[in-house]
Amino acid sequence: MPRIFIAFFGLCSLGLWGQGGILVQPIAGEMDFAGTFGELRSHHFHSGVDVRTQGQTGWPVRAVQDGYLSRMVVRPDGFGWALYLRHPDGHTSVYAHLDDFQPAWHDLALARAAASRSTRLDLYFEPHAYPVRAGDTIAWSGNSGGSAGPHLHFEWRDTGTEEPLDPFDYGMLYGDDSYAPRIVALHTADGQKAPVTAGGWTTPLRVQSWQDLSAEIKDKKYPQGLNLGIEALEVHWSWGEQEASHGFHLDRFSFDDTRCADGLMQPQVHRRTGLRTYRLAPSLGALPIWSAPEKSVTMPGRYTLTVTARAVNGDLAIARGPVDLLPGNGHPWADPEVANKVDIQSGERVAEDLRMTWSRGSFTDPLVPELVKTGERSWKASPDVPVLRALRYEWTPPSDYPTAWRSKTVLIGRDGRGSYRIVGEPLTDGRIRFNMKLYGTLTLVQDTEAPTFTTLKAATFQGRPAWYIGLRDNLLDITQYGAEIDGTWTWSYYDAKNKRLYIPKGTQTSGAMKLFAQDEAGNRTTFEGTFP
Template sequence: MKRYITALLLACSMQAFTQNQTQATFIPPFDFPLTLSGNFGEIRANHFHGGLDFKTGGVIGKPVRALADGYISRIRVTNGSGYVLDVTYDNGYFTINRHLSGFLGAIAKRVEELQYKEESYEVEIIPEPGEYPVKAGQQIAWSGNTGYSFGPHLHLDVFETATGDYIDPMPFFLTRIKDNTAPKAESIMLFPQSGKGVVEGSQDRQAFQPNHPRPIEAWGVIGSGIKAYDYMDGVHNRYGVHTVILTVDGEEVFRSTVDRFSQEENRMINSWTYGQYMKSFIEPGNALRLLKASNNNRGLVTVDEEREYHFVYTLKDAFGNTSHARFTVQGKKQPVETLHHRDKYFFAWNKTNILQEPGLSLIIPKGMLYDDIALNYQMKADSGAVSFTYQLNDERVPLHGGCELRIGLRRKPVADSTKYYVARVTPKGLYGVGGKYENGFMKTHIRELATYTVAVDTVPPVITPISPKNWGRTGKIVYSIKDKATGICSYRGTIDGKYALFGRPNMTRTQYICELDPKYVKKGGKHVVEMVATDDCGNETVVRDTFVW
């Protein structure tokens, strides 16, 4: 209920936002023609893409400009977003510039000093509002490829100051970007509702090509979804679709308009989407404001007449380019199998759910599920395993937030309880989700219903020096640090016994780099570098190397 009240209150600001956005102006972040590698609201794992990705010609070091008059409000170095700069503007918006290669002047110096003071690559500074004022067009940073980035670009998030909502930056730059290419539909998916509908004789979801040549037989309550992408002139990238409208027999039943969302709504993308399919119906626990159902049934369609139902999708981008995809559903009366389930394995979306099994307890607070679910629960035993393996459900079910899971240990082959961790079991192997040992159980928080067990990690990280013979010549110390099980928890490097600033400039690589600076390392002699890395189970590796610089 709290989410719905919040959504209602925030929806009241949308009209004001539209008016404000048309009045406020931004100059472009660069002084060269703009092209995009990503747009607002693209479907990403567990979240929406929150801004625009501007291409920088395949290189780093392009001057990034202030979009209007304002001030720098936050300065960060993070593993995920690299060098990050927040700017609050006088026109009612603030922005986050991510994946930068570096800061300017006094800010760069201040960040470096703080990194050495705190002995941490990741740092944060919150300046006073008037400390770093900026004017429209003033350079504020250098573009880069840091953090979780697959190529040089600038990621720009724009927020409405009054609400804190992510908003689509595209309207500010429509006159700066050329686009006459309409979105294109790739696939349609029909979702017969459990115990209520059937498609082509099955209650399983099924995919069809757009403009399907023959009617699709169905009966009962079904939902529809579409996989579609937008495209732009002169580039090969594909983007998210701004507006999707579904009509059935000429009447609109659903509309999605990807123009804003809050941080609270971000993870609700898991409810709206199935893989890359955008559902044209709203699950009862999904409060995304960008979704609107017009048929008093959350966008679901009831096929209860033996006739043709004409479905039409209209796809629009932010520039107004439009395309259509059509298909026909033939109503054919047929039996719909009633959903059978055991009450203890049926979780309702609008209440707290508790599952107690031998060696397992799971608590899902109200508001964590987007829809009801009948779990396909199984417990699997292996005589040599530390614990049972628990299949909470055979298909991953995302949760809106962390939910407490406890798994009991059947045996303890290792006396040190810190070496145990809860792992999600996948076809590709085990993925650690953390956990702490308490009274015979491993306790953790999970964000999806899947398959879990307890595993042991006694293997320390692997630290490998990269081209150490070149360190003195290049002025860069480079190590690769990897851990197969629980992942790297912390690391620390020293040179001649003093803290050395090692960073992981790009998260797509395993390299940790220290750029030698005569302010911190005396030039002209032999030096000893030590790197220590610890994984999430406390296993530690220490390596020492020498170099001449």
């Protein structure tokens, strides 16, 4: 898409320093969304709104309020190219996965990179050094970093706490909606499913705890759109002449608590079906904050449940049906003092040469942790419960373990929500330590293989002539990379998603090029060649 530079200097931007909220939409025109605030993602709540750009990059991105540039980030993963604007009403707007910054800020980024000889940038600026007006084009949308496709990730944060807030509560426009939210089905941890038709289900579900029950909810802007999250949920119980209810409304959260999403998302249902369903009772995580039911709902028996979900635009979805609460003999959630059980406060388990330790508040669910050795360098931790805090694993290598491998030992962990690879930290007593927010199958390997370069080719990057060269690692992330032309440091950018290292051509037409790359384990490789 051709780039258009827009600046608003008309009446719409006059006097905005005295006003608050999102006064100009970050993308012009009717917006479509690929994700909304608080949406359930694996290992996190979605912290903003994903604005779709029709599969294209290069859409003008606008400042939503007067303010100034407070932070600039350039990295191959995460938010990729991102800008942070601070506003006088106490909020910060964030624009991520960008293709490029506006020209002056693009030059600023490259100048700071050259001064520090760094290809990763995380820059903070003095207040008002780089002011903007509402509606100014500050960047162009892209697909950089950990983005799964072209879009703008937009956030609205409390500047004082850095907590993300729901942008739709502060002036972001949802626009037209032609798809009513609906509760598709109720699911249980042990595999029961009650499809919802005509607003209800008739066959009773049988559970031993309300945490075992979850709702599959769909909401879109239009029938062909992508599924979006909800902002609030209420559960109402009625039995005999009695009734009670509880619920939550997620409109802000701390990044420290974002992994609580794994507890709100019923973990057994997700492991079995891949669905991100909403639990109908709180986990042990701090978020979301549920209201307390007016009466106890722990007595076994038949209840009529009414589940109400509220979409981002305020539309409601309601489903009603019977649920039998069974005696919870032996069930993890049956103990009313479950949050104080010794096994989930803190502790350790040892399986021969691997020790696992955890601190209080590490898990979303009650459990008695188990760790068993399943192979020469593999283990299994069970039961499958999401992790909120990093667990510590310490491995004692055999006496003949090569010294050169100690800093290149990798723990690979997998659970029902994903996988991690962590390079260990050698300790002075001979053990190797790994801190990992995962509890599942564990395997130790050694990575002594350096990243590899492929053929250098002509390309364009950010609309400018460039070279690119394929760059990938066999196991780990590439954490350092760089380029020199005729012995002079040159700006380069690694597109980790597509495994390409880009080097802008600049004004040079020939010369000697030297590239290097290093992975998380310190394995390093170089490439030398000439161009054109």
